[in-house]
Amino acid sequence: MPEDWVTYGFCYAVFPSKEQQPRLERSFGCERKVYNEYVAGLYEYLESIEYTGGRISYKVPNYTTITNKFDFLDKSNDSFVYNDAKMRFTAAIKKYNEQYAKKPIQFKKSIRYKIKNEGYIPNVRDIKGLPKFHSKKQGKLSYTTNQTNGNISVVKNENDNGYLLRIPKFQDGIAIHLHRELPVGGVVKKATIRREGTKYLVSLSVDFPFKSEKPIEQINPEKVIGLDYSQSELYVDSNGEAAEYPRYHKIIEKRQRRLNKSLARKKNAASLGSEGKIIYSNNYKKTLSEYQDVMKKAKNQRKDFLHKASNQKTNDYDAIVVEDLDLSNLAQCLSLGKKLHDNGFGMYRNMLTYKALKKGKHFIIADKFFPSSKLCSECGGKNKHLKLSDRVFLCPHCGLKKHRDHNAALNLKQYGIGLLGQKLTA
DSSP: OTTTTEEEEEEEEEEOOOHHHHHHHHHHHHHHHHHHHHHHHHHHHHHHHTOOOOOOOOOOOOOOHHHTTOOTSSSTTTTHHHHHHHHHHHHHHHHHHHHTTTTTOOHHHHHHHHHHHHHOOOGGGBBSSSSOOOOOOTTEEEEEEETTOOOOOOOOOOTTTEEEEEEEEEEEEEEHHHHHHHHTTTTEEEEEEEETTTTEEEEEEEEOOOOOOOOSSBBBBGGEEEEEEEEETTTEEESBBBOOOOOOOHHHHHHHHHHHHHHHHHHHHHHEEESSEEEHHHHHHHHHHHHHHHHHHHHHHHHHHHHHHHHHOOOSEEEEEOOOHHHHHHHHHHHHHHHHHHHHHHHHHHHHHHHHHHHHHHHEOOOEEEOOOTTTTTTTBOOOOTTTTOOEEEEEETTEEHHHHHHHHHHHHHHHHHGGGGGOOO
């Protein structure tokens, strides 16, 4: 890729016809089948070597070794359907080797409970972090296809004013709502088709020529802002203003609980088919689609809020300073994890990163050990006895009394000003 080119993702709604929908669903199912066969092969390998921890050196076989075993995994599907399963599986092993291989073997929470209370003997499948089987009901219904010889394109629909997405095995075109134009001179490199609830979406990875704005060299200290993470508000800034995040998952929680109960009742009423497979009723499938649509709506509302909030901050300020939180560790805590997943602070931080770069603004992450919450924003004194439950900061040196998050945001702003140094101007 040329130096002045970048890769961006563009997400659009697609509307497959009644004839195209079963073909897409078949592709999703075949991708899941190949992935699950890879996982089963890994478990067999680990059991054969009596795996006791450490790095997994597993040679991932070609997907043809799996597709040749099943007649339905034929050439009627795009070959990238099978290749995508292999890529996802390889990425899952890589993630395990990076995050878990250097630590002693850990088991899942539910397994630890069974070991302690029921005398359960764990096996390879119970190891935390290993690739796991994808469920038809809860797994991701998607696959990714790559550009080869112009087989992915978005063209004008000759029959109306709309557009068509052409991908392998769908060269007749799938109707796409192009709510924003693709970059001029861009090249579509990948397309990920997925279903969320009853809606179909496509994410296009596009390479195109782009020059970001030059970084701002002279910055007014008033144009520097610090953002301190807040569980309920998303963040509190150095001006004392909160994001006032609506907590979209909290809004749908009662409805989600009701739908979960309904699904559980219908699942218990399912019957066994002649081949021993569970047959779910149409009401179960209908309720499952409703549940997926409810969760999708909350997800889209969250993403919309975060995009608007990050846009506003990167437009109004030349430098943004945030704290370096280990979000994965925070999410393990029962009292913190639920709100963290709801407000999406990690996603918000990622949005700030690329939007600041695009606009020539400065995005600064404070040092991991910078004690923003325990320092006094007035005198710089440290309150060593501050607890997480203390929501008001009291300085033992100068007597300052300020909201904990506001005080931390002010410290982050001063940290950023100190780093910018020569770039500041009155």
